[in-house]
Amino acid sequence: MPEANDIVFETLAKISSSIFVNREVLRPDYVPEVLPHREEQIRRLTEHLAPLLRGERPSNIFIYGLTGTGKTAVTKYVLRRVSEYGRQRGIMHFVFSYTNCRHDDTTYRVLANIVESLGGRVPFTGLSTAEVFRRFKRVLNTSGKILVAVLDEIDFLIKRAGDELLYRLTRINDELVKGKVSVIGITNDVKIMDRLDPRVRSSLGEVEIVFPPYDALQLTDILKERAVKAFRPGVLEEGVIEYCASIAAKEHGDARRALDLLRVAGEIAERSGDRKVTVEHVRLAREEIERDMVVDVIRTLPYHGKIVLLVIALAGGRFNSTGELYTSYRDLTMKLGVEPVTQRRVSDIISELDMLGVVTAKLVNRGRYGKTRQVTLTVDPNTIIKAFEDDPRIGWFARKVGQSGRD
DNA sequence: CGTCCACAGGAATGACGGGCGG
DNA sequence: CCGCCCGTCATTCCTGTGGACG
Numbered sequence: 001m002p003e004a005n006d007i008v009f010e011t012l013a014k015i016s017s018s019i020f021v022n023r024e025v026l027r028p029d030y031v032p033e034v035l036p037h038r039e040e041q042i043r044r045l046t047e048h049l050a051p052l053l054r055g056e057r058p059s060n061i062f063i064y065g066l067t068g069t070g071k072t073a074v075t076k077y078v079l080r081r082v083s084e085y086g087r088q089r090g091i092m093h094f095v096f097s098y099t100n101c102r103h104d105d106t107t108y109r110v111l112a113n114i115v116e117s118l119g120g121r122v123p124f125t126g127l128s129t130a131e132v133f134r135r136f137k138r139v140l141n142t143s144g145k146i147l148v149a150v151l152d153e154i155d156f157l158i159k160r161a162g163d164e165l166l167y168r169l170t171r172i173n174d175e176l177v178k179g180k181v182s183v184i185g186i187t188n189d190v191k192i193m194d195r196l197d198p199r200v201r202s203s204l205g206e207v208e209i210v211f212p213p214y215d216a217l218q219l220t221d222i223l224k225e226r227a228v229k230a231f232r233p234g235v236l237e238e239g240v241i242e243y244c245a246s247i248a249a250k251e252h253g254d255a256r257r258a259l260d261l262l263r264v265a266g267e268i269a270e271r272s273g274d275r276k277v278t279v280e281h282v283r284l285a286r287e288e289i290e291r292d293m294v295v296d297v298i299r300t301l302p303y304h305g306k307i308v309l310l311v312i313a314l315a316g317g318r319f320n321s322t323g324e325l326y327t328s329y330r331d332l333t334m335k336l337g338v339e340p341v342t343q344r345r346v347s348d349i350i351s352e353l354d355m356l357g358v359v360t361a362k363l364v365n366r367g368r369y370g371k372t373r374q375v376t377l378t379v380d381p382n383t384i385i386k387a388f389e390d391d392p393r394i395g396w397f398a399r400k401v402g403q404s405g406r407d
Numbered sequence: 408c409g410t411c412c413a414c415a416g417g418a419a420t421g422a423c424g425g426g427c428g429g
Numbered sequence: 430c431c432g433c434c435c436g437t438c439a440t441t442c443c444t445g446t447g448g449a450c451g
Contacts, residue, residue: 133435266431300439302438302439303438305438341438341439341440342439342440342441344439344440344441344442345438345439345440348438348439364447365448365449366444366447366448366449367447367448367449367450368448368449368450368451369448369450370446370447370451371445371446371447371448390442
């Protein structure tokens with residue numbers, strides 16, 4: 001009965017909270033009714049979906065923008081509004097499906113998801129992909145509808161499963177008698193298009209909509225909009241929103257970051273029994289979020305991934321080449337009494353750390369002196385070292401280093 | 408203006424362990 | 430319980446490359 005308990009807890013929290021009215025509006029998956037500074041993108045997306053209302057297939061659309069620039073929120077918002085508009089006018093010849101490819105990163109799972117949103121049923125395992133595709137075509141054909149399939153974080157699907165599904169989806173309109181399909185691909189990886197078959201690339205890139213990062217002022221507008229709904233009147237001290245916005249603006253204009261900061265700052269204020277959320281709370285929130293993120297990353301990392309991360313932290317958070325990094329890594333494995341992995345593997349580990357967001361790996365060409373990656377920690381090295389202190393295998397080492405650092 | 412550095416990163420393969428159907 | 434498949438970590442071998450240097 002977790003639901004029943006949740007209702008109790010939520011209700012009590014709401015009633016007793018001196019800070020929040022509704023903290024849900026600050027969560028990353030919340031889709032607001034107003035999306036400041038995305039008017040252009042909303043208008044373009046709507047324009048390209050408009051043919052649906054005339055019973056025509058919209059162009060395939062490719063949406064690109066860094067994390068926290070509103071891609072998913074805008075898409076979901078527009079889809080919802082277009083559906084409402086159609087329903088009000090009795091236009092029902094189209095249907096949307098939404099798939100997040102980070103979680104469903106195989107051809108099978110994406111297809112199964114799409115079929116289900118069409119009202120079909122697919123067992124979660126057991127069928128061949130070809131069979132699922134056959135069912136998909138049959139369901140679509142009998143419904144006679146136009147399907148708009150949204151594939152969010154499409155880069156995960158392409159990296160894991162290639163572009164076969166995309167190729168077939170973009171070509172399926174020739175095979176179908178009645179139903180039609182358009183694809184909306186969403187990604188934050190510019191280079192992903194290069195991995196696609198040229199035919200898929202030109203088909204999927206029929207229309208491109210770019211979401212630029214927000215600047216500090218725009219983030220401020222977004223936060224103000226949400227804060228009104230999230231907080232009790234007057235609990236936010238002067239400058240709190242601006243401070244959140246400025247931190248997030250420095251980190252690539254990520255609205256998700258900004259909202260997280262504001263929410264966690266509120267939670268810290270609440271926990272410590274304060275009546276107001278202050279700039280100091282935001283500072284603490286930034287540290288807490290960073291700590292949680294580091295602990296989370298470390299937990300999921302393979303053993304040698306941990307060693308590599310520790311090496312980077314011990315070096316003060318930066319290496320100018322992977323070669324130097326690898327030598328230091330070998331030194332550390334010596335001290336730990338562990339067999340090192342190959343440089344090729346460490347290269348992959350660096351990419352992994354980059355994906356997880358603890359480091360940034362920047363490709364640099366130094367001409368005569370070769371090509372390498374510069375690796376920089378995105379968080380405080382001491383946060384990393386401290387987080388390693390209760391690691392079962394290398395904790396003793398981190399504690400030793402931490403001790404000497406504190407003296 | 409061609410070389411060649413110091414790697415990037417793709418492809419193939421294997422060891423290992425966990426989950427699952429029969 | 431077994432055989433099978435799949436995902437993860439890792440190795441080996443490999444081809445590709447921007448630009449400073451000679």
